[in-house]
Amino acid sequence: MGGIGKTTLARVAYTQMLAHFQGNAIISHRLSGKKVLVVLDDVDNIQHLKCLVGRRDWFNLGSRIIVTTRDEHLLRSHRIDDVYKPTTLNPNDALRLFNLKAFDSDTTPKYDFIELSKQVVHYADGLPLALEVLGSFLCGRDIVQWRSAIERLKQDSNKEILDTLRISFDGLEEREKNIFLDIACFFNGEEKDLVMKVLDGCGFFSDIGVDVLIKKSLIKVSNDNQYLRMHALLQEIGRKIVEEKCVDELGKRCRLWKKRDVHHVLTKNTIECPLKFLPSNFHPDNLVALLLPYSHIEQLWKGNRPLFKLKMINLKGSQNLIKTPDFTTAPKLEALIMEGCTRLVDVHPSIGVLKSLKLLNLRDCKSLRSLPTKIGMESLETLILSGCSNLARLPDIDGKMEHLKTLHLSGCFKVEYLPENLQQAESLEELDLSETAIKEPSSFISQLKNLKVIQGRRTNPIAPMLPLLSGLSSLRKLNLRDCNLCKGDIPRDISGLSSLRDLDLSGNNFISIPACLTRLSKLKFLDLSNCNMCTLGEADIHCLSSLSHLYLRGNNFITIPLALTQLSRLYLLGLSNCKMLKSLPELLTSIADVSIDDCSSLEVVASPSKVCNLVYSGFIKAINCFKLAENINALTLLKKYLKASANSIKMFTIVMPGSEIPEWFSQQKNDSSIKIPLRKDSQWIGVASCCIFINNDASRDDEVINCSTFICCRNSEQASCDGSIFRGRNRRQIDGSGWLVGKRYNEPIMKDHLFLRYWSRDKLYPISMEDKNGHCETNNLWATDCLDQKWDELEVCFTHLFEYRPKVKKCGVRIVYEKDLEEIKELQCHTTQSSPNFEHIHQHPAHNDGSTDSTSHIKRKANIYDEAKKEGPQPKRVQKFFNFMVR
Numbered sequence: 001m002g003g004i005g006k007t008t009l010a011r012v013a014y015t016q017m018l019a020h021f022q023g024n025a026i027i028s029h030r031l032s033g034k035k036v037l038v039v040l041d042d043v044d045n046i047q048h049l050k051c052l053v054g055r056r057d058w059f060n061l062g063s064r065i066i067v068t069t070r071d072e073h074l075l076r077s078h079r080i081d082d083v084y085k086p087t088t089l090n091p092n093d094a095l096r097l098f099n100l101k102a103f104d105s106d107t108t109p110k111y112d113f114i115e116l117s118k119q120v121v122h123y124a125d126g127l128p129l130a131l132e133v134l135g136s137f138l139c140g141r142d143i144v145q146w147r148s149a150i151e152r153l154k155q156d157s158n159k160e161i162l163d164t165l166r167i168s169f170d171g172l173e174e175r176e177k178n179i180f181l182d183i184a185c186f187f188n189g190e191e192k193d194l195v196m197k198v199l200d201g202c203g204f205f206s207d208i209g210v211d212v213l214i215k216k217s218l219i220k221v222s223n224d225n226q227y228l229r230m231h232a233l234l235q236e237i238g239r240k241i242v243e244e245k246c247v248d249e250l251g252k253r254c255r256l257w258k259k260r261d262v263h264h265v266l267t268k269n270t271i272e273c274p275l276k277f278l279p280s281n282f283h284p285d286n287l288v289a290l291l292l293p294y295s296h297i298e299q300l301w302k303g304n305r306p307l308f309k310l311k312m313i314n315l316k317g318s319q320n321l322i323k324t325p326d327f328t329t330a331p332k333l334e335a336l337i338m339e340g341c342t343r344l345v346d347v348h349p350s351i352g353v354l355k356s357l358k359l360l361n362l363r364d365c366k367s368l369r370s371l372p373t374k375i376g377m378e379s380l381e382t383l384i385l386s387g388c389s390n391l392a393r394l395p396d397i398d399g400k401m402e403h404l405k406t407l408h409l410s411g412c413f414k415v416e417y418l419p420e421n422l423q424q425a426e427s428l429e430e431l432d433l434s435e436t437a438i439k440e441p442s443s444f445i446s447q448l449k450n451l452k453v454i455q456g457r458r459t460n461p462i463a464p465m466l467p468l469l470s471g472l473s474s475l476r477k478l479n480l481r482d483c484n485l486c487k488g489d490i491p492r493d494i495s496g497l498s499s500l501r502d503l504d505l506s507g508n509n510f511i512s513i514p515a516c517l518t519r520l521s522k523l524k525f526l527d528l529s530n531c532n533m534c535t536l537g538e539a540d541i542h543c544l545s546s547l548s549h550l551y552l553r554g555n556n557f558i559t560i561p562l563a564l565t566q567l568s569r570l571y572l573l574g575l576s577n578c579k580m581l582k583s584l585p586e587l588l589t590s591i592a593d594v595s596i597d598d599c600s601s602l603e604v605v606a607s608p609s610k611v612c613n614l615v616y617s618g619f620i621k622a623i624n625c626f627k628l629a630e631n632i633n634a635l636t637l638l639k640k641y642l643k644a645s646a647n648s649i650k651m652f653t654i655v656m657p658g659s660e661i662p663e664w665f666s667q668q669k670n671d672s673s674i675k676i677p678l679r680k681d682s683q684w685i686g687v688a689s690c691c692i693f694i695n696n697d698a699s700r701d702d703e704v705i706n707c708s709t710f711i712c713c714r715n716s717e718q719a720s721c722d723g724s725i726f727r728g729r730n731r732r733q734i735d736g737s738g739w740l741v742g743k744r745y746n747e748p749i750m751k752d753h754l755f756l757r758y759w760s761r762d763k764l765y766p767i768s769m770e771d772k773n774g775h776c777e778t779n780n781l782w783a784t785d786c787l788d789q790k791w792d793e794l795e796v797c798f799t800h801l802f803e804y805r806p807k808v809k810k811c812g813v814r815i816v817y818e819k820d821l822e823e824i825k826e827l828q829c830h831t832t833q834s835s836p837n838f839e840h841i842h843q844h845p846a847h848n849d850g851s852t853d854s855t856s857h858i859k860r861k862a863n864i865y866d867e868a869k870k871e872g873p874q875p876k877r878v879q880k881f882f883n884f885m886v887r
Contacts, residue, residue: 002164003129004086004217006068007041013066014039035062043069044171049078070168073215085217088126088231092708092733095121097128101135116146123153125232130161157236165237168218178202179209183219184238185255186291188230192221194289195228197311197334201288276320277301284310293317300325308332316340316361324348332356339363339384346370352395355379363387363408374398386432387411400424410434410455418442426450433459434479440464446471453477457504463489470496481527482507487514495519506530506551512537522546529553529574535561542566550574553595559583575599592616597623598747603631607640618649621739622656624747629657634754635664638688642758643821650763651735658754661690665812672808673797676815678711678764680792684815686760691798691811695741695749703806705798706738707757711764712793734764741806749806755798758816764794 017037036059043049053065069075075083089097098121099105103113120138124130137158138146169180179199187195199206210228213219220229230238239257246252256262276298284290285306294317307330315321317340327333327350334356338344344365351360352372356379362368364387371391376398385391386408394409396419404425409415410432416439422428423444431448434457445451446468452475456462462483469475470493478500485508494516501522506529513528518539524546533555541563550567551574558580564570565586575581576597583604584596596602602625618641622628634654641652661668665688667676672691693705712731735757741749798808814820 002070002167003127003161004088005128006070006086008128009086010039010041010066010068017064035060037063038065040065040067043067043074044071046074046077049074070171071216073212076215089128089131090126091121092736093731094124094126094131096731098124098131098135101132102138104139112143113146116143116150119150120153123150123232127161127231127233129164130158130233133158133160157233161233162237162240165233166241168216169237169241172212172216175204176209176212179204179206180213180218181238181242181255183213183228183230184235185242185257187228188235189227192226192228194312194335198289201286201309201311288312290314296320298322304329311335313337319343324351326350327354330354334379335359335361337361338365340365342366344368347372352376352398358382358403360384366390371395377401378403380404382406384408385412389413391415394419397421397424400426402427404428406430408432409436410457412436416440418445420444423447429453431455433462435459438465443468445469448472449474451475452499453479455479456483457481458483460484467491467493470494472496473498475500477502479504480508481505484508485510487511490514490516492516498522501525503527506553511535513539513541515539518543520544525549527551529555531555533557536563542568545569548572553577557581560585578602593619593621595619595621596625596628597621599625600627602628604628605632605637607637607644616649617651617653618645619653620655622654623741623749623753624657626657626751633662634658634756635662635690638756638758639821642686642816650760652758654756655753657751659692659752661692661754661810661812665690665814667814668810668812670810672799672811673795674811674813675793675795676813678792678794678815680765684761684817686758686816687764687794687813688756688758688816689796689811689813690754690756692752692809693749693755693798693806694752694809695806702740704738705741705755705806707735707755708733708797709735709759710795710797712795734759752809 014037038053038059040049040052049067053059053067059065067075067080072083072085088094095117098117102117120134121131124134134153138149141149169177172180182199182202182204183195187198196206196210199209210219214221218230218234221227222229242253242255245254250256250261251265253261256265276296278297278301282301283306285308287307287310289312290300290310291312291314293314295315297315297318298320299322302325304326307327309332310330311332312335313333314335314337316337318338319340319342321338321341321344323345324338324347326348331354333354335358336351336354337359338347339361340363342365344362345367346369347362349372351357352375354377357377358379358381360377360380360382361384363384366387366389368388369390369392372395374397375395378399378401380401381403383404383406385394387410389411391412392414394415401424405427407422407425407428407430411434413435414437416437418438420442422442425448427450428448429450430453431445431451432453432455434455436459438459439461445465449472451472454469454472454475454477456465457479458481460483462480463485466489469478470491473496475497476499478497481504485505487510490505497520499522500520502525503517503520503523504525504527506527508531510528510531510533512533513536515537517523517526518541521543523544526544526547526549529551530553533552534557544567546569547567548569548571550564550570550572553574554577557575557578559582560575562585564573570591572593572595573591574595575584576595576599578596578599580601581596581599582601584594584602584606586606596605599622602622605620605622605628620637620641634656637656638652638654642649645652667674674689678687689707689709695703710731710733794813796811796813798811799805
């Protein structure tokens with residue numbers, strides 16, 4: 001993909017590594033005895049590689065040959081040793097690069113330009129070329145011109161950007177060009193399997209064609225291999241190519257994707273507007289997929305049409321659809337989606353004999369009253385009838401339906417029984433019976449040995465069915481939320497669910513934890529929230545030896561019994577909204593996350609005597625616990641946990657009420673971000689940070705409170721440990737985690753809260769970057785510690801770029817030493833308006849607003865794409881590239 005920074009990385013590598021080699025940039029037999037550095041940029045022909053760097057014995061041991069290309073397959077076919085793939089920039093780095101070009105600085109721009117900058121960054125979608133070109137174009141222009149330019153971008157992209165990107169398209173073969181255009185016009189972000197079927201139906205040989213586009217970085221496949229994605233600017237290129245071929249005559253274009261264009265062409269010879277039927281002259285002979293989600297269609301067509309190539313119909317959300325067509329002439333149909341067709345009363349009987357159908361989705365077809373009495377869809381894998389509230393009975397199964405894996409019936413309020421011959425569905429893995437009227441259990445359920453998930457939420461009565469489940473040794477997830485279960489309803493032989501990992505019993509009525517549950521030795525997730533429990537009872541809870549997540553929210557505990565300390569693998573304990581809970585004992589040392597939000601009576605949280613050194617990070621979330629905050633402040637709690645962990649924990653977070661940042665945080669600022677110098681050769685053990693925040697809008701369902709942390713090398717010309725000179729700043733992200741607050745998760749945060757987070761030195765400087773003496777590893781050409789042997793700069797930011805976020809009033813930071821943890825005592829919190837005593841670093845001047853900035857903003861006038869002798873390159877990407885080069 002053009003513009004992603006391949007040449008830039010190669011140029012920087014060449015500049016930085018040149019001093020280590022005896023020859024460079026000239027290919028001849030004279031170099032065979034020398035250690036040389038060769039860079040071949042933008043190679044697009046395998047013959048060029050063969051001629052210039054044909055064999056390894058042309059070069060001496062230790063030589064490095066760097067090749068950049070837009071075609072990964074070219075490298076693979078020449079058996080290149082290692083391939084490095086540059087990626088687009090993340091939002092934070094993208095904003096920094098844009099700011100460098102637009103404002104000659106990588107710091108936050110003036111307030112009026114912040115939102116406009118975010119719009120441009122969002123448009124560029126991490127592509128360095130676009131960020132650089134647009135930043136340069138907007139540099140020096142006023143806000144009115146910015147707004148005008150951004151509005152124009154919505155209609156027409158910058159020509160320089162598009163011309164660079166089009167080079168990749170022009171180099172494709174004809175079939176690959178067609179695949180590229182189809183994805184750009186119709187299938188960006190769609191399911192890979194669907195796209196491949198459509199492309200195959202068009203004769204494009206999708207397996208090889210899609211692979212070619214992936215190797216040329218023109219499309220990507222999601223991590224789970226489910227979806228195809230194309231960069232937004234590449235998509236725009238494809239659509240412009242189609243439009244340019246026929247500007248004025250829409251009907252002559254090879255592809256139509258805009259709603260108004262499709263409407264214009266389809267209604268040109270019909271009076272229907274909007275379309276209630278497809279036109280009579282519509283001939284679907286070669287139709288592979290019919291995608292009309294959220295249309296106004298009432299009926300696709302009348303009578304039979306030739307649909308012999310049709311594999312998919314998607315009419316999701318077409319609320320005017322009344323009836324379906326005859327499917328007799330669609331023998332290859334594999335997917336039929338009519339989810340949300342709320343006026344659909346019945347479906348054509350021919351649906352029952354679709355031998356190739358794999359997916360039938362009728363979710364929320366609320367008017368649907370009946371299905372064919374028998375179905376013989378022998379290939380069916382997924383049947384979704386959830387939300388069909390007027391469906392009275394399920395069809396009988398004709399044949400084995402041996403491929404059926406998923407059956408969803410949640411919200412089928414009138415369905416009273418399952419068809420007996422469902423027992424033939426031996427491959428069934430997921431069964432959802434939530435909110436059905438099933439009263440008599442079907443005995444055959446015990447024969448469905450491959451069942452892995454059963455959802456029975458709000459199914460009442462479900463207790464008689466539970467004994468039938470004991471033999472389901474493959475069952476992994478069981479959801480029985482809000483089923484009005486009581487003590488004794490859980491059968492003793494539930495231990496037969498030997499594979500059960502996840503059990504949801506929330507919303508039922510248990511006085512204490514059912515004793516029989518303790519026999520589920522492989523259970524990892526147990527939810528007993530809102531069960532009116534006052535105690536855990538006398539169950540041998542230690543037998544839940546695999547339990548890692550225990551949710552007890554909304555119960556009536558006054559205190560939590562010490563029995564919890566017997567759960568040796570417990571990692572998360574959820575106690576939010578336990579209104580009567582007054583004290584929390586010393587918990588098991590392995591518990592990393594404790595959630596006690598809205599525990600309004602809570603007064604005491606016992607401090608641990610020791611924290612398990614296997615715990616990587618810890619979290620105590622106590623939103624709206626005001627009584628607790630009166631008895632212990634967040635800083636004291638943090639210190640006690642750090643003391644107990646013997647500094648083995650790498651990150652620890654506390655959230656609880658508090659209106660002032662303790663003066664112990666020696667560096668404070670009336671802002672949402674702060675920077676401090678970080679001395680690397682001293683004996684500090686970690687860094688603690690803090691902010692005051694409150695809900696910005698209490699009516700929102702969620703807001704994101706975030707903590708992004710970076711270490712930046714200060715500008716320096718000191719020699720690195722391998723002798724070479726580095727300039728500029730290498731910005732390395734340490735943390736970027738946060739969580740959601742708002743009505744969906746807890747009661748509104750109407751009063752100030754403190755957010756404290758601590759990072760150990762090992763977290764800030766991993767062992768891979770720093771040895772025990774604080775020196776960098778000599779085999780890392782771009783390690784942060786190489787750039788400056790004395791100082792780095794730490795930046796902490798408590799806001800998130802693009803999400804709704806709480807209001808952050810103030811923040812602070814402190815470098816932590818061992819002596820800070822020696823004395824554990826309550827500290828009084830009060831605001832420090834004057835310049836704080838920066839006792840472990842050095843003094844910084846106060847600003848006019850009375851707050852103290854950690855360091856003056858470091859302005860960078862040069863483009864990070866300039867050669868390294870002028871200014872450092874994109875730091876994170878360059879660090880990765882250098883690590884790759886020397887491994």
